[in-house]
Amino acid sequence: MSSSGPNLNMPTHDPSHNGDSNHAAGGWPDNVGIVAMDIYFPAQFVEQSELETHDGVSAGKYTVGLGQTRMGFCSDREDINSLCLTVVNRLLEKTGTDPTRIGRLEVGTETIIDKSKSVKSVLMQLFAESGNLDLEGVDSTNACYGGTAALFNSINWVESSAWDGRLALAVCGDIAVYAAGPARPSGGAGAVAMLIGPNAPLVLDRGVRSSHMEHVYDFYKPDMSSEYPVVDAPLSIRSYLSSLDACYNKYRAKAANRGHENITLDSFDAMVFHTPYCKLVQKSLARVCLNDYVNLDKEHKSKLAHLEKFSEVCLEKSYTDRDVEKAFMAHSLQRFEAKTKPSLLVATNVGNMYTPSVYGGLISYLVSGCSRSLAGQHVAVFSYGSGSASSLFSIRVTSEEGHLEPLLKCLSDVQSRLSDRRKMAPEEFVATLGGREKAVHAAPYTPQGETETMFPGTWFLASIDEMHRRKYDRTSTTLSKANGH
Ligand code: ACO
Numbered sequence: 001m002s003s004s005g006p007n008l009n010m011p012t013h014d015p016s017h018n019g020d021s022n023h024a025a026g027g028w029p030d031n032v033g034i035v036a037m038d039i040y041f042p043a044q045f046v047e048q049s050e051l052e053t054h055d056g057v058s059a060g061k062y063t064v065g066l067g068q069t070r071m072g073f074c075s076d077r078e079d080i081n082s083l084c085l086t087v088v089n090r091l092l093e094k095t096g097t098d099p100t101r102i103g104r105l106e107v108g109t110e111t112i113i114d115k116s117k118s119v120k121s122v123l124m125q126l127f128a129e130s131g132n133l134d135l136e137g138v139d140s141t142n143a144c145y146g147g148t149a150a151l152f153n154s155i156n157w158v159e160s161s162a163w164d165g166r167l168a169l170a171v172c173g174d175i176a177v178y179a180a181g182p183a184r185p186s187g188g189a190g191a192v193a194m195l196i197g198p199n200a201p202l203v204l205d206r207g208v209r210s211s212h213m214e215h216v217y218d219f220y221k222p223d224m225s226s227e228y229p230v231v232d233a234p235l236s237i238r239s240y241l242s243s244l245d246a247c248y249n250k251y252r253a254k255a256a257n258r259g260h261e262n263i264t265l266d267s268f269d270a271m272v273f274h275t276p277y278c279k280l281v282q283k284s285l286a287r288v289c290l291n292d293y294v295n296l297d298k299e300h301k302s303k304l305a306h307l308e309k310f311s312e313v314c315l316e317k318s319y320t321d322r323d324v325e326k327a328f329m330a331h332s333l334q335r336f337e338a339k340t341k342p343s344l345l346v347a348t349n350v351g352n353m354y355t356p357s358v359y360g361g362l363i364s365y366l367v368s369g370c371s372r373s374l375a376g377q378h379v380a381v382f383s384y385g386s387g388s389a390s391s392l393f394s395i396r397v398t399s400e401e402g403h404l405e406p407l408l409k410c411l412s413d414v415q416s417r418l419s420d421r422r423k424m425a426p427e428e429f430v431a432t433l434g435g436r437e438k439a440v441h442a443a444p445y446t447p448q449g450e451t452e453t454m455f456p457g458t459w460f461l462a463s464i465d466e467m468h469r470r471k472y473d474r475t476s477t478t479l480s481k482a483n484g485h
Contacts, residue, residue: 032158033200033395035167036095036407039363039414040087041190041350042078043455044422045070046429051185054426062185067278067344071351072421074175074189075432075449076439077460080111081122082472083173085459087191088123089474091169093457094410097195099130103166104157106137108146108355110221110385111174114468122470123171137168143219144274145385147172147192147355152391154196155204168196174354177433179228186277188351192359201398201407202362207258209393210250212243219386227440237280238319240384241287244273245315247382247392248291264292265332268394269377270339272361274384275347284382285336286328290318293328307331342368349418358383362395366407367414375399422453443468451475 048062048069062068074083084107092099105127107119118139127135136157140149147170154168173191178184218236221229252263265271265288273281293307294315301311310324318324345364346353353360358381366374376399384390398404424432432449439445445464454460457477464470 028159029163029198031199031203031398032155032197033203034407035195035197035200036091036097036410037192037194037359037363038087038091038094038410039190039192039346039356039360040083040090040173040455040458041188041346041353041417041421042072042074043420043453043458044075044424045072045350046424046426048185051426051429054430055184065279066185067282067348068185068351069348070421071185071187071429072189072349072353073177073187073424073429073432074436076435076447077449077451077454078175078189079113079461079470080109080119080173080175081113081470082459082461083175083189083191084109084119084123084171084193085126085472085474086457087173087193088169088171089126089459090457091193091195091410092126093477095195095406097167099127100132101167102127102132102135102169102195103164104136104154104168106150106153106168106170107139108141108148108150108170108172109139109174110141110143110146110354111227112141112221115224119171119173125472136162142389143385143387144174144276144352144354144357145383145387145389145391147359148383148385148391149389150355151194151196151359152209154194158196158198170194170196172355172359174356175227176352176354177227177436178231180430183231183233186352188347188353188357190346190350190353190356190360192353192356192363194359201400201404203396203398205394205396208251208254209391210247210254211389211391212246212250213389214239214243216386216388218388225440227436236276236386239386239388240274240276240280240390241284241319242316243384243388243390244284244287244382244392245291247390248288249295251380251392251394252295264295265289265335265339267378268339268380269372270343270365271380271382272343272358272365273340273382274358275344275361276352276357278344278348281340281344281347282329282336283325285340286325286332289332289335290324290328291315293331304331346414346418355385363411363414367411374404417455420455441468 120138140146150170154170171193175189176187216239218239219231255263343361343365346360374397377397379395382392443464444466454475458475462471462473
């Protein structure tokens, strides 16, 4: 069918139209990725060793068995909106980004407090004063994967014909709480915000990211009146590991199609994972090594004599095989220490933050002060959300001198903020969760939690009125004497 009017399906991505120097000559913008990022976690935690005693489980179950040291948690002063308000406000302030420079704002979360109104719409309060209401994007939800959906949507927008030359902002946050029982120590809370644009210091590789999505009832939240999920824990672990196998092998195939044959773990300087608990990540790194072993030909397998009895191992049948797990945990230990352990700083100290977990892992790796220079490093990232949705993608750290420093400067307070948190007794943690249970969907409601002990510049819930409208306030951005922050 012909038309005399303009062809609206024609690509309008013509660099000469906006004169933007971020475009490659005649093509897509170059080096699209993470320009800056920041993380927020609550200013209080419970010690996992004390929780073991409190819960009456054997010493080491949470700390060694799960690999968790501390768990961050929120009082009734914090909800998903306040967490995201805090992290976005901090990132804009720290980077001195004018709100009018943002053209797309995406939020990923599974902490749903409203079945219609998006968290993104609440964040628009931070843009009102600047007059910037031209901001695409809303929320994405699929368990712990929503943050990756927000990141990919942001990257895609910058690389698309819809891009108007501004930055995107991908935000993810969650409050992860479980009913009393074995899953409770695998909770956590926090938020991450990422500025996305061209000429970034952390560039997402093109054409190789790989996904695996399936219908699985492993972890879900069918009870709208509760913050707690329904969990089939063995199925969730199996689904996580089988998604990793699938994503890794699809990534390898896509890389091979682009001329990068034989990608293995050694092709990456680091590998960062969604972290439900740290021990699972160590097992996952071992799983990647198992995949590399399975992919070897006979001759190369024979050189690894200590693994000989696994030469015929079948991936699908090995998820619960303790011998395989043990052998490959030992085989991969050094690589785990070098490539993945540094990424567990936030995860072991805050817990599973759900959507921000994997980005907390990336931040941990960047601030870990690993002995080698970060310049030019290649980092693999595995994101998993129950239900299920998963992706494996890779990031190239810039080699350009001075280009990474502003991003690192923004994260330079992560370690000190972790140590500045207040330790709470297990009894206070349990009472706080009990308070949250009673307050879910209460209206009108006035939160009782302290605000004096929050980090400076933290947004908090001030009140909920009889029409369920939530009002927020912010703690002073200057140092507080009460908490010594
Ligand atoms: N010292 C050292 N290790 C110990 C001790 C001890 N005293 N006691 C137990 N352990 C070990 C166990 O041997 C076990 O090790 P293994 O994993 O190598 O087998 C580990 O601690 C866990 O103990 P279990 O008894 O097997 O499991 P538990 O009933 O405590 O539950 C679980 C752990 C399943 C992780 C639980 O916390 C949970 O359900 N979490 C939520 C689900 C989840 O995170 N799934 C992951 C993907 S989905 C997502 O991201 C939400």
